[in-house]
Every structure is written in structure tokens, then in C-alpha cells.
Amino acid sequence: MRVFLVQTAQGLTPSSGGYKANVNLLRSLSSQGHATAQICYAVESEIDQYARRAEIQGIPPNVTHEQLPVVDKEGFVHDLFIKTFTDEHERNDLSLRMKTLIALFSKHITDFKPTHVIFNDPITMKITASHKDRKSFKRINIIHTAEQLPFGPFVAGVDGHCLSPRVENDMLRDLDGIWSVSMAVKDYAWTYGRLTTTFLVHPPMTYLDKVTGGMPVVRNNIDKYEIGMVNPCPHKGLPILVALAQKFPQMTFVTWKSWGSRTAHIAQLQALPNVKIEPTTKNTDEIWDRIKVLLAPSLWHEAWGIVVTEAQLRGIPVIASNAGGLPEAKIGLPYCIPVKEVTGERHANGDYVVPDQDIGPWEEALAKVMTDREEYQALQALTATKAGDWLCGLDPRAHEKWLLSMMKAEE
Structure with a gap:
């Protein structure tokens, strides 16, 4: 061909x-x-x-x-x-x-x-x-x-x-x-x-290590302390991130800007003292070497969520929503939290109108993963193993x- x-x-x-x-x-x-x-x-x-x-x-x-x-x-x-x-x-x-x-x-x-x-x-x-x-x-x-x-x-x-x-x-x-x-x-x-x-x-090549061409290196990030999110914007779950940062002021959150992150969205994060904002990165190893947990709280009809799969292959627990294709990217691993997806209605500036969300399940999952070492170790091992088996099973x-x-x- x-x-x-x-x-x-x-x-x-x-x-x-x-x-x-x-x-x-x-x-x-x-x-x-x-x-x-x-x-x-x-x-x-x-x-x-x-x-x-x-x-x-x-x-x-x-x-x-x-x-x-x-x-x-x-x-x-x-x-x-x-x-x-x-x-x-x-x-x-x-x-x-x-x-x-x-x-x-x-x-x-x-x-x-x-x-x-x-x-x-x-x-x-x-x-x-x-x-x-x-x-x-x-x-x-x-x-x-x-x-x-x-x-x-x-x-x-x-x-x-x-x-x-x-x-x-x-x-x-x-x-x-x-x-x-x-x-x-x-x-x-x-x-x-x-x-x-x-x-x-x-x-499968989408998920292999870009340098070696082999399986991604599994991280042991139990002693890391940052909670990561990529592409902070309303339909990617910015309201959930903001609510969590306000609920847990003792925790440190770090975000990487991407195509959906507008000036107004970044301004919301800059107002939170426990949130760090990083520029867009083409080298996702910078993310995986740094964070303990990944948040993927999307509220739109997510197609798949490649970043979720990438994190799980490296043994990094992901707390994601069940919007669109995210349950598929999660491949049955914890945690996949129900949300109220956007309906298509938009504000004058083009942003989707985001429904109010129940933050309780997010607070519970994040607190457990960030503070319970046994829970984290078990989830890290399960995540890396199941994700690796999934990738090897693809044609x-x-x-x-x-x-x-x-x-x-x-x-």
C-alpha cells in the first residue's frame, strides 16, 4: 500500500x-x-x-x-x-x-x-x-x-x-x-x-516508549506528591479540578496547558495557591516522572483519552470521569466516576455550559489514593499489569x- x-x-x-x-x-x-x-x-x-x-x-x-x-x-x-x-x-x-x-x-x-x-x-x-x-x-x-x-x-x-x-x-x-x-x-x-x-x-505503537520502541517504563511514584491534569478547560473538567484544589489546600496540583486552555481558564487556576501551571509539553515523560495521580475529569463526549492509557501503562493511577470513551480508556481499572456531561449548550465565548457536578466521589477517591499507601501500592501494581496485558493483546x-x-x- x-x-x-x-x-x-x-x-x-x-x-x-x-x-x-x-x-x-x-x-x-x-x-x-x-x-x-x-x-x-x-x-x-x-x-x-x-x-x-x-x-x-x-x-x-x-x-x-x-x-x-x-x-x-x-x-x-x-x-x-x-x-x-x-x-x-x-x-x-x-x-x-x-x-x-x-x-x-x-x-x-x-x-x-x-x-x-x-x-x-x-x-x-x-x-x-x-x-x-x-x-x-x-x-x-x-x-x-x-x-x-x-x-x-x-x-x-x-x-x-x-x-x-x-x-x-x-x-x-x-x-x-x-x-x-x-x-x-x-x-x-x-x-x-x-x-x-x-x-x-x-x-499499539501509539503507546510504546518513543525512544526504545518497547513497553513503557513503569514508574514507582508512591512518594511523589503532585496530582496532575492535562489541558485544563471547562469541558475537560476544570470545575472539578478547581473544587478539589479548594477542598484539599494541603495537596499540590499541577496542570499542563494544551489546546483547550484559554486565558480565562488559566486565570482561575492562578488564583489557587496550591495549583501549578506548566506550559504545553511534547514530552509526556515530564508528566509521568513527576505526578503521583492523574486526573481526567472530562465532561464532554471524550473520544478515548490517550493520556489516560499512557498513564496507566506506566503504573500511574488515574481518576477519570465516565464521559464518552473514557471508560474504554480505563479498561475496567479504578476509578471511573459518573458525571453530568455537557449537553452541547454553549456560552457566548464558545465554551460549553458545564452542569453542576457531585464532587463527593472525587474527593473520596483522591483522598484514598493520596493518603493510603497500601491502596496506592495495590492500585499501582494492578494498573501497570492490566494495562500492559491490554496493550500486548492488541492486534x-x-x-x-x-x-x-x-x-x-x-x-
């Missing part, structure tokens, strides 16, 4: 779970002998870094440079800087610095001659529908959030998602495959749109088989 991915995240190593799932799909397919490429946004330093890493592995990065003049809507001419290179996983990358250009996307799809084009944005869905080589490749959309889908209570609930619901709804029905990253997303697509999708867990070729089945269907 020749698999071409259109990546809309900003940068070659964003912290979002959706990006990790996308890029590790390509890495998995590349390791299985298939040709892969992606088009993405990047900064100069990232390209240099990836090229050096490829050279260390004995792979020529073959960096090329191209400059394309682009006229904006005001009539001014800008230069679009394009670089192509091969990374350490032998995946070809094309990096951009400006908005997606239809002609550019089409050109590189043509040049690569893919058997499959994979994307999670409506622009590429439209581009590939009318591409001159449309009949020569399969079109696959990855659904990372309910907000991507053009129907249901959460349609367009996140900036940049679902630009034209009616048009996108029609286009989705014409795809060769749709990958839902959880049963929660698959069920949502069917319930609200009668849209058939395929559920596949993220490729590393599931996505490959699914993509190949689309080609066999024509035979």
Missing part, C-alpha cells in the same frame, strides 16, 4: 491525542513495509531535528526546498515555503507555513500515487472527492471527536471542526472508510447520523488489515 495522510495539527510533534494517533498509524504501516507520507505544518527547527534523527539511523533525509508565491485576498504576494524530507521511520513529510492550498495538496497526492488518502478535516475530504485520480485511491476519515461530525448535539462545538454540516454530511456518505477511535464515537455517529463507521483501537496489524480489505473488495 501507499498511504498518504493529511495532518492538520500545528507542528510535527503536537501534544494532542489525535495527532499521536495519526502519526503512529503511519509509523505502524511503515514498519509493516508500506510506503507512507504526510503533508503537515511545521517550523524550521523541527525539520532540522527530524532530518538529524534520520541521519543517525542511516536514512538519508533528502531535504528539498521549494518556494511558491501565493496571492492573498488583499492582493499581496507571499512566499509559501515548502520542504520535503524523509524521517527516521522512512515516512516522507511535506511541511507548510501557511493555509492549506488546494492545488498544493492535489499536486502531492498526484505525485505520491497513493492507494489510500487519510484525513480528519473537511477541506481534504472535499479536495479528494474531485481529485483527478480519485478512482485510484481509497478515502478514509478519522473521527477523533464528536464535534467533527456534522450532526448531533456537539456539531461544530470546537473551533475549526465541521465548517459546513450539510455538505460534510453528504461527503461522509461517499467515503471508502471511516475510523472511529472508540465505541463511544462509533455509537454517536450511528445514533445521531445513522453513519456506519469502523471502530479500531489506536495502533498490531488491525489497521493494515482494514485498509487492505478495501482493496480486496474490488477484486
Whole structure:
């Protein structure tokens, strides 16, 4: 196969779970002998870094440079800087610095001659529908959030998602495959749109140690004292975090900003003396080496919650909500606490209206894990063992088989 991915995240190593799932799909397919490429946004330093890493592995990065003049809507001419290179996983990358250009996307799809084009944005869905080589490749959309889908209570609930619901709804029905990253997303697509999708867990490579390629190192963080949360914002459970920090002033909480964290949300945390705020990190080992417990109190229809799975594989207990796909990410481990999910109603600033929550179960679980050493040790061992067994039980070729089945269907 020749698999071409259109990546809309900003940068070659964003912290979002959706990006990790996308890029590790390509890495998995590349390791299985298939040709892969992606088009993405990047900064100069990232390209240099990836090229050096490829050279260390004995792979020529073959960096090329191209400059394309682009006229904006005001009539001014800008230069679009394009670089192509091969990374350490032998995946070809094309990096951009400006908005997606239809002609550019089409050109590189043509040049690569893919058997499959994979994307999670409506622009590429439209581009590939009318591409001159449309009949020569399969079109696959990855659904990372309910907000991507053009129907249901959460349609367009996140900036940049679902630009034209009616048009996108029609286009989705014409795809060769749709990958839902959880049963929660698959069920949502069917319930609200009668849209058939395929559920596949993220490729196992998503969760392996990024340096060694082996199983993640299990931490022994019983003597750590910080309680962590990633991406503090209302629909990710910011009200629960604030309530817990106020309830336990003797405990230390640390948060890592991410795509949902706005200035107003950070201001709420800055008002709490026992909460630390860290910048977005692309190296999650910084988190796992530091915290004793992870909070994942999401209140929206979470697709999966990669950060939950990552923590559990390292033996770090996670106290999570039961919103969306989080119970799937928890794989039956304690604690998974019922919450009142957002309904889709939003404030004027775009934030979801968050229902009042029962904090009692959160207080009880956190106090137990943070103060009872025997409880923590038992939960740490159970978490690492069960998560490790779960990962080892995944089929590393599931996505490959699914993509190949689309080609066999024509035979």
C-alpha cells in the first residue's frame, strides 16, 4: 500500500491525542513495509531535528526546498515555503507555513500515487472527492471527536471542526472508510447520523516508549506528591479540578496547558495557591516522572483519552470521569466516576455550559489514593499489569488489515 495522510495539527510533534494517533498509524504501516507520507505544518527547527534523527539511523533525509508565491485576498504576494524530507521511520513529510492550498495538496497526492488518502478535516475530504485520480485511491476519515461530525448535539462545538454540516454530511456518505477511535464515537455517529463507521483501537505503537520502541517504563511514584491534569478547560473538567484544589489546600496540583486552555481558564487556576501551571509539553515523560495521580475529569463526549492509557501503562493511577470513551480508556481499572456531561449548550465565548457536578466521589477517591499507601501500592501494581496485558493483546496489524480489505473488495 501507499498511504498518504493529511495532518492538520500545528507542528510535527503536537501534544494532542489525535495527532499521536495519526502519526503512529503511519509509523505502524511503515514498519509493516508500506510506503507512507504526510503533508503537515511545521517550523524550521523541527525539520532540522527530524532530518538529524534520520541521519543517525542511516536514512538519508533528502531535504528539498521549494518556494511558491501565493496571492492573498488583499492582493499581496507571499512566499509559501515548502520542504520535503524523509524521517527516521522512512515516512516522507511535506511541511507548510501557511493555509492549506488546494492545488498544493492535489499536486502531492498526484505525485505520491497513493492507494489510500487519510484525513480528519473537511477541506481534504472535499479536495479528494474531485481529485483527478480519485478512482485510484481509497478515502478514509478519522473521527477523533464528536464535534467533527456534522450532526448531533456537539456539531461544530470546537473551533475549526465541521465548517459546513450539510455538505460534510453528504461527503461522509461517499467515503471508502471511516475510523472511529472508540465505541463511544462509533455509537454517536450511528445514533445521531445513522453513519456506519469502523471502530479500531489506536495502533499499539501509539503507546510504546518513543525512544526504545518497547513497553513503557513503569514508574514507582508512591512518594511523589503532585496530582496532575492535562489541558485544563471547562469541558475537560476544570470545575472539578478547581473544587478539589479548594477542598484539599494541603495537596499540590499541577496542570499542563494544551489546546483547550484559554486565558480565562488559566486565570482561575492562578488564583489557587496550591495549583501549578506548566506550559504545553511534547514530552509526556515530564508528566509521568513527576505526578503521583492523574486526573481526567472530562465532561464532554471524550473520544478515548490517550493520556489516560499512557498513564496507566506506566503504573500511574488515574481518576477519570465516565464521559464518552473514557471508560474504554480505563479498561475496567479504578476509578471511573459518573458525571453530568455537557449537553452541547454553549456560552457566548464558545465554551460549553458545564452542569453542576457531585464532587463527593472525587474527593473520596483522591483522598484514598493520596493518603493510603497500601491502596496506592495495590492500585499501582494492578494498573501497570492490566494495562500492559491490554496493550500486548492488541492486534498490531488491525489497521493494515482494514485498509487492505478495501482493496480486496474490488477484486
